[in-house]
Amino acid sequence: MDIKTATKAIKHGDAAPVYLLYGSEKYQIKKFGSLLVDQLIQKEDRDFAIVNYDLAETPIQVVIEEAETLPFMVPRKLIFVRDASIFTAGKEGGKIEHRIEALLEYLKNPAEYSILIFLVYHDKLDERKKVVKALKAASVVLPFASLGxxxxxxxxxxxxxxxxxxxxxxxxxxxxxxxxxxxxxxxxxxxxxxxxxxxxxxxxxxxxxxxVALSTEQNVFSLVENIANLRLEQALSIFYELLKQREEPIKIASLITRQFRMVLQVKELTGQSYSQAQIASQLGLHPYAVKIAGEQARKFKFEDLKRILSRLADLDYHMKTGRIDKVLGLELFLLRVGD
CATH class of the missing domain: 1.10.8.60 (Helicase, Ruva Protein; domain 3)
Structure with missing residues (x-):
């Protein structure tokens, strides 16, 4: 089931007993959660009908007990469950011991009066896990990826x-x-x-x-764009504006390095006939960031990008060891970047 189909079903009162919402786009996940509340729970019932848990603090078996407990003074309840640990790769739950079998058993016969909604703010689920396979088979699993x-x-x-x-x-x-x-x-x-x-x-x-003021990251996008077009005066102007905003020069240098590294990676993968979507997935980047990096990549040769990244590595070392004033070091880099 996709998001549109799930939304239509909810609006017709046909909600699933369990949802797993995952992806990097928190705004869309939260909006889908709000849709469930608006469509399924009356305003006067919400104090008793909406329950929140965090698996970083609560064992999954306690959540299942809640789901199996009859609601108080309301016909049904929504149980929102945060934390990605039991559904994604890596360690599960820290100090909390989760009895996953409790959830697996519940999925076989979920309560009619409870709706479990798992909120996983993570790009990928661990498809190897039994619990993920069980959820995909028994409930509605919806991905919320960044928009291209x-x-x-x-x-x-x-x-x-x-x-x-x-x-x-x-x-x-x-x-x-x-x-x-x-x-x-x-x-x-x-x-x-x-x-x-x-x-x-x-x-x-x-x-x-x-x-709409530019964020620090967007300022750096623009700064690199000006470098690519040899508009060094504009690049310096953006740099000075960032300093006025009390941004740390080492942080600015780090963001510039990250952007140039991204441009080089996108250029390499584009040369291997990867699509923008494939590059975004491969590098774990937003599709729009890949689009901007791709446009910038066309204005540089491989050798130029490698030379710039080498200079940035030297600048980072000199700034952190006190061998050069941080502001002066970045100024000199910007003035000489086209050499």
């Missing part, structure tokens, strides 16, 4: 329309460039932009530029 380039722009257009506003051509792209790709952040910025533009108003490109 066109999907992200379509999501922004839809959200803007729902708020009663319109977007000028190119405004969505500027919003993503300035705010990044996290849906929670984009949603907050759209709220602000629509309030500013008014009901039925159009969000212009200039409005986005004025009201």
């Amino acid at each position: 380039g066109n999907e992200l722009l379509e999501w922004i257009a839809k959200e803007t329309k729902q708020r009663g506003c319109l977007l000028a051509a190119g405004a969505a792209e500027i919003l993503v460039r300035n705010a990044g790709t996290q849906l929670q952040k984009l949603s907050s910025e759209l709220d602000k932009l629509c309030i500013y533009s008014g009901e039925g108003g159009t969000i212009e490109c200039d409005t986005v530029e004025q009201l």
Whole structure:
């Protein structure tokens, strides 16, 4: 079952007894959880009908006991369960001992009056685990992956329309460039932009530029873009702006290094005929970040990227050992990057 089908079923009152929601896009996972609450629980019942657990603090067997216990004063309850440890690779639960067999038994005959919702903020499940296989066979498992380039722009257009506003051509792209790709952040910025533009108003490109400040990471994207186009004056201007925002020079250097490393990796994989989606999966990156890195990669030769990364490694060593002033070191790097 996909997200659209699951949503439609819930709106028709046909909810599954167990859901496992996983992925890196927390905003969408939380929104799906809110849909379950809105559609299945009356407002006056919510104090008694909504239960929250964290598997980092509570054994799974206690959660199952809760699911099997009749609800108090309400017809059914929703039990939200956080933590990824029992469904993903790595250690399970820290000091908490989870009896997974309790969940496996419950899945065979879930209670009619409880709905279990597991929230796993992790890109992948461990398909080797018996509990993951059992959940896939007996319940609804829904992935919430980061939205790609066109999907992200379509999501922004839809959200803007729902708020009663319109977007000028190119405004969505500027919003993503300035705010990044996290849906929670984009949603907050759209709220602000629509309030500013008014009901039925159009969000212009200039409005986005004025009201949505670039994050540190987005500033670094822009800085590297200016380096790629040999616009060193603009690159330095962004660097000085980051210093005004009290960003630590070593952190700025680290982010620049990460971006150039990403550009090199994307260039290498593109040369091996990988698609953007495949590169995003291989490197564990957001599709939009891969798109930007791919555009920047076309402006560099392999040798240039390797030389820049070597210089950044030397700069990092000299900054951390006090052999050069941190600000001066970054200034010199930016001034000589095209040599």
